[in-house]
Amino acid sequence: YDDIFTLTMVVGRTVGIGAYLVRLGQRTIQRTQNSPIILTGHQALNKLMGRNIYTANDQLGGPMIMFPNGVSHLLADDHMDSVNKTLDWLRFVPSHKGGHLPLRDIKGIDIIDRDIEFAPQKNVVYDARHLATGVYNGDNWESGFFDKDSFIETLAGWAKTVITGRACLGGIPMGVIITENRTSEALKPADPADITSQEKMVQQAGGVWFPDSAYKTSQALRDFQREGLPCIIFANWRGFSGGQRDMFDEVFLLH
Numbered sequence: 001y002d003d004i005f006t007l008t009m010v011v012g013r014t015v016g017i018g019a020y021l022v023r024l025g026q027r028t029i030q031r032t033q034n035s036p037i038i039l040t041g042h043q044a045l046n047k048l049m050g051r052n053i054y055t056a057n058d059q060l061g062g063p064m065i066m067f068p069n070g071v072s073h074l075l076a077d078d079h080m081d082s083v084n085k086t087l088d089w090l091r092f093v094p095s096h097k098g099g100h101l102p103l104r105d106i107k108g109i110d111i112i113d114r115d116i117e118f119a120p121q122k123n124v125v126y127d128a129r130h131l132a133t134g135v136y137n138g139d140n141w142e143s144g145f146f147d148k149d150s151f152i153e154t155l156a157g158w159a160k161t162v163i164t165g166r167a168c169l170g171g172i173p174m175g176v177i178i179t180e181n182r183t184s185e186a187l188k189p190a191d192p193a194d195i196t197s198q199e200k201m202v203q204q205a206g207g208v209w210f211p212d213s214a215y216k217t218s219q220a221l222r223d224f225q226r227e228g229l230p231c232i233i234f235a236n237w238r239g240f241s242g243g244q245r246d247m248f249d250e251v252f253l254l255h
Contacts (some may be wrong), residue, residue: 001026005093005227009082010035010072013057023071026223027089029082030072036061037071045193053192068187070158070216088152092166092173094228101228104171110148112170117142128178129153131234132167145169145232151176155220159212160184161204164220166229175224177217179236181206207238211249214240 006025014022014037022028022037030037038061042054054060066072074089076082094101106112118134120126127135133151134144141148146167153165163178188200204210209217224231240246 002226004097005090007086007089009076009086010037011076011079011082014038014061015041019061026219028066028072029074029076029085029089030063030066031076031078031082032063034058035063037066049193059192065189067157070155070212070219072157073154075157089166092168092227092229098228101173104147104150104168104173106147106150106168106171110143110150114143116145118144125182128163128180128182128234128236131178132165132176145234146174146176147171155216159210159216160186161206161208161210162213162216162220164216169232173229175220175227175229175231176234177220177231178234179207181236186212205241207236209237209240211241211246 001024007027007029008022008025010022010028010030012031012035014035016039019037019039028037036057038057040060042057042060045054045060046052056062058064063072063075067075074085076085091102091104118130120131129151130142130144132144132146134148135142144151146169150168151165152167153163155164161180161184163176163180165176167174167176183206184204186202186204188202190197190199204213221231
């Protein structure tokens with residue numbers, strides 16, 4: 001991870017050491033069906049506990065687990081979609097460490113010398129992604145900061161008070177971090193092995209760094225640095241959430 005670009009396509013069951021390798025490589029694209037990332041299969045856990053608690057490996061390491069917790073950066077529908085998303089990611093990466101960024105020709109797609117037309121309105125809720133991507137206002141296109149259709153969001157299922165991804169600016173690949181200004185929801189699933197546990201939905205205010213979103217910000221910066229990408233941050237944070245639960249969840253350590 002420190003020396004070269006690492007990315008793992010998970011298109012089948014990944015168990016034990018395979019799951020460790022996925023995590024050590026950091027960047028992960030996971031297929032949405034029959035591709036769990038697990039340390040131990042559900043049948044082995046059921047045997048250990050003496051009862052049939054889990055019915056499938058997806059309950060332990062499927063996309064509904066690994067995408068919201070930040071292990072999987074992107075989800076893919078099938079093998080071909082996994083390959084396409086891998087190639088899209090590689091388009092932002094130099095051919096070798098320390099090499100020149102792969103510049104894109106944006107002729108016919110966008111122009112470099114243009115105004116940024118999308119502008120947030122005071123006291124109006126908006127999708128912060130539009131700062132990077134632009135947006136259609138009826139039939140009219142309001143351009144964003146980066147080249148049209150170049151923004152690719154990663155880690156979208158995890159720590160939603162921060163938006164991270166990659167985009168191009170005048171054909172130059174860049175890392176992107178944007179503060180989400182809207183209230184987000186974080187789902188804490190119930191564990192079938194614990195009959196007292198319950199699914200819990202946690203509200204997270206916009207413009208605030210929580211333990212997970214602080215970690216997501218630092219993870220994105222580490223990835224960009226190792227990929228040799230310059231980074232632009234649309235910073236609109238009010239600060240850290242420092243309540244009892246946040247302090248217990250190690251908000252200081254994770255950022």
